[in-house]
Amino acid sequence: MTQTTHQQEKLDVASDTVLDVRNLSTQFRTQAGVIKAVDNVSFNVKEGEVLAIVGESGCGKSVSALSVMRLVPTPPGEITDGQVLFGGQDLLQLRNEEMREVRGGQIGMIFQEPMTSLNPVMTIGAQIAESLMIHKGMSKEAALDRAEELLISVGVSDARLKMDDYPHQMREDSGSG
Structure with missing residues (x-):
């Protein structure tokens, strides 16, 4: 073309x-x-x-x-x-x-079951940070900080701790406790 x-x-x-x-x-x-x-x-x-x-x-x-x-x-x-x-x-x-x-x-696209879209052998924080580094050109440190902010913005309690969790460790009610 x-x-x-x-x-x-x-x-x-x-x-x-x-x-x-x-x-x-x-x-x-x-x-x-x-x-x-x-x-x-x-x-x-x-x-x-x-x-x-x-x-x-x-x-x-x-x-x-x-x-x-x-x-x-x-x-x-x-x-x-x-x-x-x-x-x-x-x-x-x-x-x-x-x-x-x-x-x-x-x-972008939001899949019907977004938790199944995550890599089971990478932590939640690492996956969010990786996307930010690739698509936004952020440093690893800045991307990890932003990943934490994003988790907080969607109501994930203890976002700093949850960043080190693997997808199977996240509960659907992670915002409530």
Whole structure:
């Protein structure tokens, strides 16, 4: 895709639209054949809006979100068609390095079971700090301090102590005691 095309796409997106997904399709190759997990999905999110994707189990909600973030495991998955316009650029056309800068820095995803998204062999504090160091360029010390602040901001009591816990040690009611 050329730079001119990127500029035209930017003009085609309404000024208050933050995310514009157009005709997105994703498939998986299996021993049983090709499975179309996402077929021609389109939606947009305007500034200040919140989007919830709902549906039956297995209908493609997670694969749609993973496709937008370019987190579909390849192989066996493949985004076969569509555009994901964010900030006037098609995320599907970005180089991997460029996409890493967008992910975590400008766009993110909250998984249904966020605690299962954490690495079980790393402490909570180390995982939060690692993300801050990668995406915000913070030093380790600054990232650990900020991680503690973030835990406090979401109501985790004894945040300093919880930073050294592993994910399985966190209780759902960690804010209450």
